[in-house]
Amino acid sequence: MQRWTRPLLELEGVGYHPAAAERPILDAVNLCLEPGQAALVVGRSGSGKTTLLELIAGLATPDGGQIRWDGQVLSSRERRWLCGLVFQFPERHFIGLTVAQELKLGHRRLDSERMEQVMATVGLAGVSLQQAPERLSGGQQRRLALAVQLLRDPKVLLLDEPSAGLDWSVRQELVGLVGRLAAERLVLIVTHEPEVFAAVAAKRWQLQQGVCSPLP
Ligand SMILES: Nc1ncnc2c1ncn2[C@@H]1O[C@H](COP(=O)(O)OP(=O)(O)OP(=O)(O)O)[C@@H](O)[C@H]1O
Ligand SMILES: [Mg+2]
Numbered sequence: 001m002q003r004w005t006r007p008l009l010e011l012e013g014v015g016y017h018p019a020a021a022e023r024p025i026l027d028a029v030n031l032c033l034e035p036g037q038a039a040l041v042v043g044r045s046g047s048g049k050t051t052l053l054e055l056i057a058g059l060a061t062p063d064g065g066q067i068r069w070d071g072q073v074l075s076s077r078e079r080r081w082l083c084g085l086v087f088q089f090p091e092r093h094f095i096g097l098t099v100a101q102e103l104k105l106g107h108r109r110l111d112s113e114r115m116e117q118v119m120a121t122v123g124l125a126g127v128s129l130q131q132a133p134e135r136l137s138g139g140q141q142r143r144l145a146l147a148v149q150l151l152r153d154p155k156v157l158l159l160d161e162p163s164a165g166l167d168w169s170v171r172q173e174l175v176g177l178v179g180r181l182a183a184e185r186l187v188l189i190v191t192h193e194p195e196v197f198a199a200v201a202a203k204r205w206q207l208q209q210g211v212c213s214p215l216p
Pocket of ligand 1: 018019020021025043044045046047048049050051052088192
């Protein structure tokens with residue numbers, strides 16, 4: 001009987017050492033991720049979590065090693081297509097003057113029903129589509145950035161500190177949403193609050209001084 005297999009995202013010996021950095025920011029990182037359950041990379045501030053996501057998402061190019069999807073080595077451009085990255089500080093990246101404009105980037109014909117649906121999915125049902133993104137709270141901005149990525153429907157969803165600045169009930173909603181999203185696609189979360197995602201994260205790694213090691 002043939003077994004149905006899901007595509008894997010594999011990092012093998014991925015290193016990153018920009019000229020301006022004294023030591024490598026990432027040193028021979030190996031990771032193997034599969035869709036089905038969220039994976040976590042945990043690390044202190046400055047340990048390289050955001051850098052790791054930027055490399056996977058194709059916003060930076062590793063100095064060594066390979067990033068493979070379904071066995072194929074992908075270029076940075078191909079990874080930008082494959083991945084949706086929700087930034088740690090999304091307010092630095094908004095383009096639209098309104099929430100609706102932000103959601104419509106890349107989807108000129110997006111109807112209001114679909115916009116309202118995706119806003120509800122990320123827990124922003126009551127927020128006006130005419131509001132300026134900068135006027136949303138930090139947690140709402142991160143959820144708007146997630147909505148933008150959900151509309152793109154990437155195969156790999158990368159979340160940078162998604163629970164930062166959210167209150168308890170919004171965190172619980174986020175955890176439920178992450179669990180549902182991870183059932184259909186690959187979700188990788190980097191965080192310094194791993195306990196928030198304990199119920200939905202099957203695999204965990206720790207990033208320490210550029211070295212990534214599995215956690216029990
Ligand atoms: N292009 C670069 N040149 C030099 N140093 C860099 C560069 N990019 C990142 N760094 C350094 O690499 C280290 C890791 O940064 P990174 O933002 O990935 O950490 P982080 O784990 O996401 O931290 P935080 O939890 O505070 O968000 C930091 O010391 C940072 O200053
Ligand atoms: Mg970071």
